[in-house]
Amino acid sequence: MNQPPPHDPQEPRPPGRNTTLRLAAVPAAEAPPLDRTTRFLAVVAVLALVAVLVWVISRPQVRHNEPLTWNAIAPPPATAIHPWRFIVLHHSASRGGDAQVIDRDHQSQNGWDGIGYHFVVGNGVDMPLGRIEATFRWRQQSHGAHAGALPLQKPYNTDGIGVCLIGNYEQQAIDPYAERRLVELCAHLIDRIPTLSVGRIIGHRDVPGKSTACPGRGIDLERLRFLVRKELLARGLTVR
Numbered sequence: 014m015n016q017p018p019p020h021d022p023q024e025p026r027p028p029g030r031n032t033t034l035r036l037a038a039v040p041a042a043e044a045p046p047l048d049r050t051t052r053f054l055a056v057v058a059v060l061a062l063v064a065v066l067v068w069v070i071s072r073p074q075v076r077h078n079e080p081l082t083w084n085a086i087a088p089p090p091a092t093a094i095h096p097w098r099f100i101v102l103h104h105s106a107s108r109g110g111d112a113q114v115i116d117r118d119h120q121s122q123n124g125w126d127g128i129g130y131h132f133v134v135g136n137g138v139d140m141p142l143g144r145i146e147a148t149f150r151w152r153q154q155s156h157g158a159h160a161g162a163l164p165l166q167k168p169y170n171t172d173g174i175g176v177c178l179i180g181n182y183e184q185q186a187i188d189p190y191a192e193r194r195l196v197e198l199c200a201h202l203i204d205r206i207p208t209l210s211v212g213r214i215i216g217h218r219d220v221p222g223k224s225t226a227c228p229g230r231g232i233d234l235e236r237l238r239f240l241v242r243k244e245l246l247a248r249g250l251t252v253r
């Protein structure tokens with residue numbers, strides 16, 4: 014097969030098949046400017062990346078192997094613990110949220126002096142899954158605002174520890190990890206407060222005069238009481 018003669022760079026380039034492609038690096042300063050749409054998309058992509066990084070870094074993490082300790086929730090040493098008689102469970106009936114959101118809502122919508130619950134348990138959306146946050150009511154050992162306004166409901170506010178599980182447990186079952194933290198919370202409370210007992214873990218729907226599904230079908234109270242008994246026994250504590 015005959016090879017075509019090599020092309021002399023001094024001669025004009027012959028047309029047709031012998032065209033060669035030369036690649037040359039162009040300095041950035043000489044590169045053609047990006048069009049506006051491309052620049053806009055690049056800026057959006059960088060901002061989105063920064064936002065994701067900030068979210069990942071700032072998101073509080075729950076250490077799943079860390080059990081809840083009494084010290085993590087103990088009221089200040091000078092605060093005498095109220096003789097609580099009930100642990101009243103609620104759900105937020107929302108996809109997400111946290112103690113701050115509920116605090117704002119209870120002040121603005123209900124005109125209360127702040128969040129009505131003593132504890133809030135996160136579901137991993139706006140608050141880490143299974144994180145238990147004690148509110149000002151628990152720290153001050155002051156009455157709750159969660160059981161209703163009727164006179165027969167009053168003891169459940171004055172002597173009931175309100176625990177709100179973030180999430181909608183009419184629509185889904187409680188996550189096993191959040192349930193585990195809730196069991197630990199109940200066990201600590203029953204261990205430290207002689208007026209409490211496993212049988213006094215109730216749902217909001219069990220408060221007399223209430224017609225509510227709260228805390229929802231997805232929280233099995235019988236199972237919860239069973240697990241709390243088991244937890245107390247496992248720690249060698251008195252089961253009341």
Ligand SMILES: [Zn+2]
Binds near residue numbers: 104
């Ligand atoms: Zn409720």
